[in-house]
Amino acid sequence: MSLKKIIILLLALLLLPFTIKVNGQDHGRNMSLFTDVKAHKVGDILTVLIYEQASASNQVQTKTEKTSQHGTETGPGQGELGFIPLFKFNSDSKNTFDGKGQNTRNGSLRAKMSVTVVEVRSNGDLVIEGSRTIGISGDKESLNLNGVVRQRDIAPDNSIPSYLIADAQISYTGKGTANTGARPGIITRVLNWIF
Numbered sequence: 001m002s003l004k005k006i007i008i009l010l011l012a013l014l015l016l017p018f019t020i021k022v023n024g025q026d027h028g029r030n031m032s033l034f035t036d037v038k039a040h041k042v043g044d045i046l047t048v049l050i051y052e053q054a055s056a057s058n059q060v061q062t063k064t065e066k067t068s069q070h071g072t073e074t075g076p077g078q079g080e081l082g083f084i085p086l087f088k089f090n091s092d093s094k095n096t097f098d099g100k101g102q103n104t105r106n107g108s109l110r111a112k113m114s115v116t117v118v119e120v121r122s123n124g125d126l127v128i129e130g131s132r133t134i135g136i137s138g139d140k141e142s143l144n145l146n147g148v149v150r151q152r153d154i155a156p157d158n159s160i161p162s163y164l165i166a167d168a169q170i171s172y173t174g175k176g177t178a179n180t181g182a183r184p185g186i187i188t189r190v191l192n193w194i195f
Contacts, residue, residue: 038154039117039126046128047159048145050111052170058103066095109172115145124151128165141174 039046115130129146147168154160162168 038151038156038158040120040151042117042120044117045114045158046117046126046149046154047112047114047157048128048130048162048165049159050109050113050143050145050162050170052107052109052162054105054107056103056105058101060099060101062097062099064095064097066093068093109170111143111172113143113145121148125149125166126151139174141172144171144173145169 111132113130113132115128117126118129119127121127126149127146128149131145132143134141145162145165145168147165149160149165153164162170
């Protein structure tokens with residue numbers, strides 16, 4: 001085979017990804033040898049790296065003190081009122097309140113999951129949704145995520161950290177014996193609700 005034929009064959013193989021069309025859509029971007037594969041249209045899959053850590057602390061202290069004293073004193077009556085005995089009245093009142101409250105809350109969630117692009121907005125932002133359910137010994141752990149992603153925030157490996165997702169809603173729930181065993185009983189919950 002001549003050198004000219006080999007060069008033409010190599011050029012044809014290099015340009016092949018740009019010319020393939022499947023179902024009327026151009027998949028050249030996804031198959032290019034020179035660009036990264038990134039989610040950009042409805043149905044594409046994107047990997048989300050969930051690194052969420054929340055910490056909140058609230059401390060309240062109230063201290064009040066009130067003291068009051070009253071006194072009345074009188075001597076014997078004079079004149080025709082001499083029969084009135086000595087009258088004396090004293091009153092002391094003290095009210096003290098010292099209240100303290102503290103609330104500390106910490107939460108952390110680390111996971112990696114894939115989501116699907118469900119809508120492309122007019123400005124190019126991607127609306128994503130995804131869920132992941134894991135079953136272990138009869139227990140089910142579910143992770144749900146949805147939000148909005150800017151295409152320029154997507155890394156070359158088609159992943160994005162969760163803190164770059166706008167309007168993110170991330171929920172992690174569990175069902176099963178382990179989750180039920182960790183919950184207080186119904187009587188304890190009723191008493192906590194009352195008091």
